[in-house]
Amino acid sequence: xxxxxxxxxxxxxxxxxxxxxxxxxxxxxxxxxxxxxxxxxxxxxxxxxxxxxxxxxxxxxxxxxxxxxxxxxxxxxxxxxxxxxxxxxxxxxxxxxxxxxxxxxxxxxxxxxxxxxxxxxxxxxxxxxxxxxxxxxxxxxxxxxxxxxxxxxxxxxxxxxxxxxxxx
Numbered sequence: 001x002x003x004x005x006x007x008x009x010x011x012x013x014x015x016x017x018x019x020x021x022x023x024x025x026x027x028x029x030x031x032x033x034x035x036x037x038x039x040x041x042x043x044x045x046x047x048x049x050x051x052x053x054x055x056x057x058x059x060x061x062x063x064x065x066x067x068x069x070x071x072x073x074x075x076x077x078x079x080x081x082x083x084x085x086x087x088x089x090x091x092x093x094x095x096x097x098x099x100x101x102x103x104x105x106x107x108x109x110x111x112x113x114x115x116x117x118x119x120x121x122x123x124x125x126x127x128x129x130x131x132x133x134x135x136x137x138x139x140x141x142x143x144x145x146x147x148x149x150x151x152x153x154x155x156x157x158x159x160x161x162x163x164x165x166x167x168x
Contacts, residue, residue, distance in 0.1 A: 008068060010065055010081045012064070013064040013066050014063065019042075019061065020049055020060045020143075049061070057082060061142045062140055063082070063142050065081075065141060066138050067081060067137040069135040070131065070134055071131075072093070072135055076119040079116040082115075083141055086139075086141055086142060090103075091103040092136045094129060094130050094134055094135070095129055098130065106120075107120055107123035108123065
């Protein structure tokens, strides 16, 4: 079966714990001193991140996704719709009776360089599957998790002091 014939969808399972920029950084950039609109600033940061991710396919911060397929392809590889790929938690298929089966991790390779799942030579995709949402690949994509602490802005409007810790 060709990819163009397979319906697929991407769903966020777990939103990122951190945004790529902090509220303090956004307020400093926009030259906002009051806290009256902090909730709105937070919404703008999230909306901007989501838009960039939608347009580029790049997950800016670690996020857990479900990639749902109506069928598995004839190809041995499935390119995931968000990059950089960090890990694949599971590959689950559903048969005609809606019974879930998890594909053993020994049956596939996680190709983080090309953001794809590759079936091993001695393995095959599950068969006898239901016709709708037959497979789900749960994966994590995104840049390294980073925690950023921003100091209080001075009244002179100087740039915030930023300390970053990157965790892999």
